[in-house]
Amino acid sequence: MSEIPAELLAEMTPAVRAFVASLLASMESQRARMQEEIDDLKAQVKRLTPQNSSMPPSTQHPHARPTPKPKSNSKRKRGGQDGHRRVVRQLVPIERCAEVHxxxxxxxxxCGKVLTGADPEEKPQGHYMFSE
Structure with missing residues (x-):
């Protein structure tokens, strides 16, 4: 209630004071939300370049460095996470293949060593080739 002059406060009834206080509080929260939105919009404008907006290329300095992409907030690395079950697509049985080479x-x-192709420890790897 510091925004209301003392003379007016003395003339207000308790109900009017409560009403004015609630109006001032709602105005303050609305002002804070609007300021937050303004800050977000200013940040978006700073990230605009001719590459990601309709700005003409002449608005960017010819030797300007590209703006870095914002990093993800995620702490996790890309791909499968530790402890998750591995999922592998099974190969189609050889009997269902049209050709096998x-x-x-x-x-x-x-190492360049000559291979005989008869290594009992190594199992052959399967690989699909699709043709239309």
Missing amino acids: SLLPENCRR
Whole structure:
């Protein structure tokens, strides 16, 4: 009630004082919301560039650095999280495939050693090739 002069406060009834106080409180909360909205809009305007708005390219300095993208607030890394069950798409059985090609490399791509293709410890890897 500090915004109301003391002379007016003395003339008000308690009911009128309560009503005026509630009006002032609602005005203050509305002012705070509007100020928050204004700050958000100002921040949005600062992020506008000719690349993400209808501004002409001449409004940006030719040597201006691109604005950095805002980082996500998430603390998690991308991809599957620790402890989550791994999901892998199963390969279609060979019987259902129209064609099957067995491809064996002649040399190891890392060390260049000659490969015989008869390693009992290694199981072959499946790979799909689709053709239309």
